[in-house]
Each structure stands twice: as C-alpha cells, then as structure tokens.
Amino acid sequence: MATTVRWRRPFPSLAVSLVLVLLLHFLESTRASFALLQMSSSSPKAAKGLVVVTGGSRGIGAATCKLLASRGYDVAVNYQSGEGEARGVCDYIDAVRVEHAESSSWEYVGRAIPIKADVSIEGDVERLFDSVESQFGRPPTGLVNNAGILGPREVDVTELSKVALDSVMATNVYGPxxxxxxxxxxxxxxKAKEKGAKGGAIVNVSSGSAYTGRPLLYAMSKGALDSMMAGLSQTLPSEGIRINAVAPGVTETDMVTPQMIDNVIPLIPMGRAGKPEEIAEVIAFLLGDGGGGYCCGAKIRAAGGRP
Structure with a gap:
C-alpha cells in the first residue's frame, strides 16, 4: 500500500521575518518618495515664491515657515543653533507634501530646506543667500527678518556693558x-536687472517693546528696526521691493515666560496672549499672499487691542 507523504509548511524563520519587515519599510519609503516625485512632476501649479525666514526654527519663525509652505511657497528655514528644530520644521512640511500628493490634491505645498547662518555676521548672511540660490536654483522673492534675541530683561543703565549692547544690536538691527x-x-x-530680477517683499518682525521701552536693550533695537523700515520704504519701491513690519504683542514663544504673560494679561483687551500662527498670518498678508500688495512702510500692530 502506497504511503502518501504530506509536507507541512514550516513556520517562517527569523531571517524571513526580518526580510519581510525590511521589504515593508522599503515599500513605505518608496511610496512616500514616489508621492513627492509625482507631486513635483505632475502638479500643474508651481511655487508662488521663495521666502527666506530668519530664525525659522521656532516660535513665530517656525509658524511662518509652515504657513507659507502650506500656501504654496518654498521656504528657506534659517537657524543659528537649533538645527534639530529647523529640521523638525522641514520634516513637518515634507509630511504635509506627502499627504497632499497621496490625496491627489492639486494644491502645491512648498519645499523647505534648513540653512544655518548667524545673521549678526556679515559674511554668514552672504553665504546664506548664496546657499538659498544654489539649493533652490533661483533667488528668493521674499524675506522675513524674524531672528532676534531678547537680551537682559532688567538693566541698570549705569551697569550696562557695551558687550551686551553690541550683542542685541548685532542680531536685531545689523542682521536685518x-x-x-x-x-x-x-x-x-x-541692482539685478541683468538677471531679470522682478523685485519682492520684505517683512520685519518688530515688537510692541518699541512703544513701551521695555526691556530696554530689546526696545532700543526694535525702535531702530522700525526706523530702518521707514527709511527703506522710501527707496526700495524703485527696485520693485516693498518693505513692511508686524509688531506683535505678547506672544506664546520661548522668549516669553508664563509669568510675563500673566503680568500683561490685564493690559490686553482680548484677555490673552497671541499665538505664533496668528502673527504668521499677518506676515503672509504683508508678503502679498491674499492681499497686502499695496502696503509699503506699514507696521501692523498685532497685540489683541493693546496699544
């Protein structure tokens, strides 16, 4: 009598399981890459522009980068020391790009590239703009001067050092x-006529401290920044460039402590601090997204009703 031999399918070995995991990871990575490639090659819409955002790794700067990218602008995310935060902003924007590509959305979501530079150093600023042009393949159309430092909060003018003054002015005034x-x-x-330049827009991030005078060094620097904007607003239009400013009130960023917010809440008619995303909306408007194209030399106070 013939004996029938039945083979049992063996359980997958550890090696086979590992191969399957790696294969799934590869397919997921390929899917995301293909989605981005499909978006960049088949989307009928191009970027609205290319904006350099200084101090773009956190706070108002990060919110501005994310908002502009969502509205179709490529963004150069400048940072000085927060590389991890800058890459986090870019990763967030890349994730949104993938999501839009996978959903077959025809809305263009901008690219984001982190670029390190200390705006208080003249040579670094030149290299920043060189890097923007080399990595994006074209000059920017917008600039957001957001990078800034607070400096000492309480200053006895008789003990004020030149080092402290120079540090704040270098970043907050010379940098912009x-x-x-x-x-x-x-x-x-x-200036760039031979390159076919078409002008652009600049937005300075000022502060209500320019009105209140506190903290002293920070307020001095923002007052100087406002004066620079006022002067350039008279000369830059001939170059096809608009320049404006936003003066935020107390905003929920890492420059502002909870105690500082609590202290000023009674002075704010709306009864709360501002959010970085709300300031970013004003910046986008002044850049010309959804309006603002006739604004030049304007400073919008975004402070919940506080003078």
Whole structure:
C-alpha cells in the first residue's frame, strides 16, 4: 500500500521575518518618495515664491515657515543653533507634501530646506543667500527678518556693558540690515536687472517693546528696526521691493515666560496672549499672499487691542 507523504509548511524563520519587515519599510519609503516625485512632476501649479525666514526654527519663525509652505511657497528655514528644530520644521512640511500628493490634491505645498547662518555676521548672511540660490536654483522673492534675541530683561543703565549692547544690536538691527542689503542686491529690478530680477517683499518682525521701552536693550533695537523700515520704504519701491513690519504683542514663544504673560494679561483687551500662527498670518498678508500688495512702510500692530 502506497504511503502518501504530506509536507507541512514550516513556520517562517527569523531571517524571513526580518526580510519581510525590511521589504515593508522599503515599500513605505518608496511610496512616500514616489508621492513627492509625482507631486513635483505632475502638479500643474508651481511655487508662488521663495521666502527666506530668519530664525525659522521656532516660535513665530517656525509658524511662518509652515504657513507659507502650506500656501504654496518654498521656504528657506534659517537657524543659528537649533538645527534639530529647523529640521523638525522641514520634516513637518515634507509630511504635509506627502499627504497632499497621496490625496491627489492639486494644491502645491512648498519645499523647505534648513540653512544655518548667524545673521549678526556679515559674511554668514552672504553665504546664506548664496546657499538659498544654489539649493533652490533661483533667488528668493521674499524675506522675513524674524531672528532676534531678547537680551537682559532688567538693566541698570549705569551697569550696562557695551558687550551686551553690541550683542542685541548685532542680531536685531545689523542682521536685518545685512539681510535687506543682500536681498536687494539679488532681486532689485535695478541692482539685478541683468538677471531679470522682478523685485519682492520684505517683512520685519518688530515688537510692541518699541512703544513701551521695555526691556530696554530689546526696545532700543526694535525702535531702530522700525526706523530702518521707514527709511527703506522710501527707496526700495524703485527696485520693485516693498518693505513692511508686524509688531506683535505678547506672544506664546520661548522668549516669553508664563509669568510675563500673566503680568500683561490685564493690559490686553482680548484677555490673552497671541499665538505664533496668528502673527504668521499677518506676515503672509504683508508678503502679498491674499492681499497686502499695496502696503509699503506699514507696521501692523498685532497685540489683541493693546496699544
């Protein structure tokens, strides 16, 4: 009598299981990459523009980068020391790009690239703009001067050091000036005429401290920034460039402590601190997204009703 041999399918070995896991990971990565490639190659819409956001790794800067990318702008996320935060902003934007590509959305979501530079150093600013052009393949159309430092909160003027003063002014005043200068060189319709430059828009992030005078060094620097904007608003339009500013009130960022917020809440008619995303909306408007195209030399106070 013939004996029938039946083979039992063996359980997958550990090696086979590992191969399956790696294969699934590869397919997931390929899917995401294909989605981005499909979006960049088949989307009928191009980027609305390319915006350099200084101090773009956190707070108002990070919120601005995310908002602009969601509205179709490519963004250069500048940072000085927060590389992890800057890459986190870019990863967030990349994830949104993948999501839109997978959903077959025809809305263009901008690309984001982190670029390290200390805006208080003249040479770093030049390298920042060189890097923007080399990595994106074109000059920027917008600049957001957001990078800034607070400096000492309480200052006895008789003990104020030149080192402290220079540090705040270098970042909050010289930095925006260096950035404005490089921007005009590269996109001004006269300065860069041979390159076919079409101009652009600049937004300075000022502060209500320019009105209140506190903290002293920070307030001094923001007052100087406002004066720079007022002067440039008279000359830059001839280069096809608009310049404006937003003056946020107390906003929920890492520069502001909970105690500072509690202290000023009674002075704010709306009864709360601002959110970075709300300031980002004003910045986008002044850049010309959804309006703002006739604004030049304007400073919008976004402070919940506080003067």
């Amino acid at each position: 000036f260096y950035c404005c200068r490089e921007f005009v060189k590269r996109v001004g319709t006269k």
